[in-house]
Amino acid sequence: MNIEFYLNNQLITVDVDPMQSLLNTLRGNLKQTATKEGCGEGECGACSILFNGKLVNACMMPIAQAQGAELMTLEGLRQTEKGQCVIDALLEAKGVQCGFCTPGMVLALYALLEANANPSEQEIRTAISGNLCRCTGYGMIIDAAKIAATKGEGLW
Ligand code: FES
Ligand code: FES
Incomplete structure (x- = not known):
């Protein structure tokens, strides 16, 4: 079909x-x-x-x-300024270790920031609650969301 x-x-x-x-x-x-x-x-x-x-x-x-x-x-999102902002923030926060969860995390953080440009820590935790990461303990990914919100101010 x-x-x-x-x-x-x-x-x-x-x-x-x-x-x-x-x-x-x-x-x-x-x-x-x-x-x-x-x-x-x-x-x-x-x-x-x-x-x-x-x-x-x-x-x-x-x-x-x-x-x-x-x-x-991710192939499309990484070509955009917003997608790159999230990727850069993940790298800066050391939120990428083995990288297996990273494509999904980038999409999840992007979706969050599109809906809420200045999320609280609890809102970030909720937004990534469906995305498992076996390496980082999530703290670095939460930091990345905050960095993307701050450095991407005006983008979201
Ligand atoms: S591979 Fe789809 S949710 Fe795990
Ligand atoms: S960085 Fe390895 S699963 Fe998240």
Whole structure:
């Protein structure tokens, strides 16, 4: 079945099983491998992407649901000033260690700051509560959110 959607502002058509996951379509068919597969069950957030501006787990969504949607992954976000602001903040705060959670974290922090330019620590914790990080203990990622909010002042 042909599914047509916007991926990082580019119109894409893929011919796939409509029940195949969005994650497998991104990584397998489209070779967009920034989005990671962790649990494959909606629990870890490694596969987080933006779907019509909302953070979703791409492993839990059949590609059929993407018909006509606007998707954003790290490949697209890193090309934007806001995406780069979040990435720089994560690097500055040493919030990237093994890096496996990082693509999902960047999307989660971006979604947070788009909705709330000056989040409290509790709001940051809530925003990343669906994204597991086995390395950092989260403190550095929370610091990164604060840095991105401060250094990106006027951007968000
Ligand atoms: S791989 Fe999708 S939530 Fe873990
Ligand atoms: S940096 Fe390793 S899982 Fe987060």
